[in-house]
Amino acid sequence: MTSAPARFDRGHTDDLISFLTASPTPYHAVSVAAQRLEKAGFRQVEETEAWDSTTGGKYVLRGGAIIAWYVPEGASPHTPFRIVGAHTDSPNLRVKPRPDFAAHGWRQIAVEVYGGPLMNSWLDRDLGLAGRLALRDGTTRLVNVDRPLLRVPQLAVHLDRAVSTDGLKLDKQRHLQPVWGLGDSAHEGDLIRFLEEENGLPEDSVTGWDLMTHSVEPPAYLGRDRELLAGPRMDNLLSVHAATSALAAVSASSADLPYIPVLAAFDHEETGSQSDTGADGPLLGTVLERSVAARGGGYEDRARALAGSVCLSSDTGHAVHPNYGERHDPTHHPRAGGGPILKVNVNNRYATDGAGRAVFAAACEQAGVPFQTFVSNNSMPCGTTIGPITAARHGIKTVDIGVAILSMHSARELCAADDPMLLANALVAFLKG
Template sequence: MAQLLQDRDAFIEEFSGFVVASPSSYHAAAAIAQVLAGSGFTEHVEADAWAAVSDGSRGFVVRDGAVIAWCAGEGVGATSPVNILGTHTDSPGFVLKPQPDFTADGWAQAGVEVYGGPLINSWLDRDLGFAGRVVTRDGADHLVCTGAVARIPQLAIHLDREANSGLTLDRQRHVQPVLGVTGERGVSVLEILARSVEAADANGVDVGDIVGTDVRLFDTQAPARIGVGGELFASPRLDNLSSTFAGLAALLEVEPAPGAIAVLAAFDHEELGSDTRSGASGPFLDEVLRRLYAGLGATTDDTARALSGSWCVSADAGHSVHPNYPEKHDPRVRPLMGRGPMLKINANQRYASDAHGAALWRRVCDAAGVATQSFVSNNTVPCGSTIGPLTATRIGIRTVDVGVPLLSMHSARELAHVDDLHGLARAAAAFFAGS
């Protein structure tokens, strides 16, 4: 991943590979951990004692589908601030239900449950696989990732002449994927998952030993550069692998500000509200920070002083103006793809940005030579939220919300501009460097 901040096209190529390697939050965490370990970062186990933080020390810890990594600058001490880039690794879609196998009218199907708030219709008639983790009787985790084995078939127009006038999908009846037609042998989702483990691990697992699953559907179509000049990037899971990879590239390539600690906090379960042990509302970040400051010999007073001088840049995807639905956007604030990552603002603190955060973001973008723009919602179209307000509330740290503009957010396949994706990484690097 060397020199990606200087080469946009190389960055996009590496990011595409990261998306392919990250069909679930668990795969994203594993891919991040692999890159960090290969770049000299030391993995820390939560149950073990941690070495004291010192100048230049680099480490990371994985909790399920979340990763927190850090790099200490020169001259760190008990009151050193942290510069945190916060992201998330999950995306909306579908999760495999318990006892998933069933048949209907000669078709083998799998039971799934809606995860978060996907654009359900975008998942129809796509080649889908299963990815996530299974847990065996001995408590061991095994990553699983199949090929294209499933499809959620849409009803033909001949059987619903009003489909183009208003498609309504029942979340139970209409979204269960087909896996094949039933035969003498039958189809077992768990057998498919067990074979997936065997393909990746010579030891494999016996299907009878699988006692737990955290498995999602994913779109198997690879990311692609499209558009007349190849300036657009179509991909699954841009919300929010775009920010996660930008933070990873920045952490690997930049030296942290002297006397400060650069932190990448990639949480899971943001699409569900983050109220989990690996989500932004959980204790993960707080626990890691407390252990880092304990390793610096910090007292309670020292830690409070350090956090008062710290920042979190909450990086999550946002909305570009949609040319076919212009009335859905603010009439004057019109962010557009290709004009830089956005500062996200909401008066009701759905985003955590304030005037000081806006000033920080402007300094960071100016230092990186990256264009930026603002996003605010149309007053009649309430916006979503991010980990930003949650982190600010949980840790008490100053926070600003930013992100790349997308079309088709929460679709099975979203759309971004390559300049914005690369620009976010460069801005993240300037933030870590203390600009």
């Protein structure tokens, strides 16, 4: 990988490329984030054990979610939190419980559509397979076949003449099942036996799995001056990476922080966040409450801490598309390369209000980072994030922000190469308070 000439040091973006490559699934993403926090002095605490009152960095892992926090010297039971929220999952194709089948001489893998992907972006693309295996002994194993293994072949134009006039129409059940070999029959268990062999596991040791496809094409700088970044899963591993980097930097820079900085990276945002590892589950609230209790606090201290807390919900947003400018609000045109965006929606699809805007503006000013505002075109329905969920569930002032990208929910997305670093710098200033 060669760094590109740039306005800024591209070290952060080079590191983001490494993070994206190493994180084909939410489980890998939180594992990589945990490894980076370990190097910064954080230690893992188990949810099933008693927590102590020691200062320093701590984190909890659960499936595809990670909550990490840094307790500075002198923190009281009612010290407020500064939280950066993000999500680890991305739309993709996920393996069904009975994956092996064959049709017309092709061996195939049965998949289910996860979230809302741009389905055409998964066609004719070399796909790997990654996820976690549950073993007979009660443990789990992360696996990653990061080479061309699967492919969803598109129908030739000669057999679909209407595609040129009516556009591509895909049926999620019939048209998105990938091929991975030749043969008139497939035996149940073929895929799992293959993964056992690939990972040196005994035969029949796998009793459960959470497996998903990913494009094996690596992230890359793009353009004449290589000022663009193309890559997979930037929605929303770009934010997870920035928040992890910011938390590690803040923990190393100061021991007298006025807030307790927190990273909260959840799974299942793309499907509504309602799971034990999603933002609409109890994980964050439980961790914050236990952190207060470990420092000797009770209900009153927890209430005081949350009342003074702020969360930045960081998720990618929409840059103005050069070919579809009319789809955007005419007075709000966030541009790639213009710094992070503040997301606003008066119907609470985003959690930002005026007071929250002031918090983010102050952080950007302190960091010397420009920021922009995104508001949806009134004629277009607005997406949403973990922001409103966090605000409603925990009573914490929440602000929705992110980096402007193109091709959101594609197998491969696009942003300005310097924007990830600008976001990370703003997050550092926010966490420092």
